[in-house]
Amino acid sequence: MKVTLLHFKNIFSIALLLFITPYSMTGQEELVKYVNGNELTVSGISKAGDPASFYRVDSTLLNGLPATVKKLAKNPAGAAILFKTDSRSIKVKWELEKYKIWWNMSPLTVNGMDLYGWNGSSWQYVASARPSGTENKATIIDHMDGQMRHYMMYLPLYSTLRSVSIGVEKDATIRKADPQFLPKRSIAIYGSSITQGASASRPGMAYPSIIGRAMQAEVYNFGFSGSGKMELGAADFVRESDADVYILDCVPNPSPEQIAFRTVPFVKRLRKSHPDTPVIMVESLFREHGHWDLKTGKRVTAQCRAFRDAYKQLVESGEKDIFYISNSKLIGDDHEATSDGTHLSDIGHHRIAQRLIKILRESIQLPD
Known part of the structure; x- marks a missing residue:
């Protein structure tokens, strides 16, 4: 077969490209x-x-x-x-x-x-x-x-x-x-998908992380999507974290009956080895469609009522440093703080974080 000068140039160009390309990529990677x-x-x-x-x-x-x-x-x-x-x-x-x-x-x-x-x-x-x-x-x-x-x-x-x-x-x-640059205090937050971070636009916008940056605190995110139902075993690993403050944002998923039955034993188990650690109890935010879907609205109202009753029982039993936050204006009152009616957008995460930061600074007096 006759090899012309043009053929030779093409073959040389292809060979040079095959040689240079991986070398350049490898060379760039070697700079990192x-x-x-x-x-x-x-x-x-x-x-x-x-x-x-x-x-x-x-x-x-x-x-x-x-x-x-x-x-x-x-x-x-x-x-x-x-x-x-x-x-x-x-x-x-x-x-x-x-x-x-x-x-x-x-x-x-x-x-x-x-x-x-x-x-x-x-x-x-x-x-x-x-x-x-x-x-x-x-x-x-x-x-x-x-x-x-x-x-x-x-x-x-x-x-x-x-x-x-x-x-x-x-x-x-x-x-x-x-x-x-290492945090000098720690906060443990136990809850549901909202605590885990749904539906922030990116990881740093989940409300526990917003709190951590604002308070210069290490925050342990114990949010579990679809769960956070106050099983006693969960109280054991939350208290194992040895945090300076415990926040319970665990009302959205358990039934009103489960809340009534589990909340007091959960908090007492949590405080068994940390009797003086402050506990903040947060009501479930009101689902947006619950304003229109009467069945959903009734369930959320019953969940929060059971949680509030449990808080009263804890206080009456002598528990100290227990704080309660209602869902009133927890994420504002303009109905624009969720991504899907249930889970929070960035603005929702920001609003609930600001509410909790205020409690941490004023009631708990946790310093920055």
Whole structure:
């Protein structure tokens, strides 16, 4: 076969492209170093959990609890990785057990990451890592000035992590957070899907995380979608967290009968080893369609009444430092604070967070 000069040029060009392309990609990857997330500072995982796997509750504390709780306990809702770096770019690689798409939440909320940076006085949102499947890699932020700063990366609210690594420039420093950036107090919040974070637009906008940033506190998110029904076993892992304050936002899912039967034993079990730890009891927010669907409205009213009656029983039995928050204006009164009539939008999460922050500062007198 006769090989012309044109043929030779084409063959040479193809060979050169095949050689250069992978080399360039490899070369670019060699400019980045990755550090396993659990080798940095892990926040939001209590003594009841496992920081190495980012499980909120260790499996040994889940015996006798519903399968839903056991499954959701593996979701790192509210957990974050704190670190400092002088890198001009920050990347992240993470693998999920399963990539999930839910109708009333963004893929970012369920599967993605949020990065915040310390701006000198508060945690400021930087950017998010967009998920696309079970295996993900993203450049969160680029072209920074290379100053040493502290960062906090929130993990997915509703997906289980198999691994997560933070990437920085090869010659940059990345280390655990300095002691002054570690929270000096802790808050445990036990509840339902709303507590877990549904339906915030991104992980950092779940109300427990908003409270954590505002109060400079480590918040343990014990929200369980479709559950949070005050089983006694749940009281055991909540009290195992050894928090400074316990918030019970667990009215939405149990029946009025379950609330009447379980609330007092739950709180007393919770306080068995922490008799002086303040407890805040929060009524269920009123479902928007409950203003029109009489059956739903009646159920929510009965749930809150049973919870309020239990609070009165606790006070009458001598329990101290028990605080009660009604659902009146809990998320405002303009009917615009939910994404689907039940779960909170960002504005709903912001409003309930502000209400709780006020109680924490004024009644509990938990300092910033």
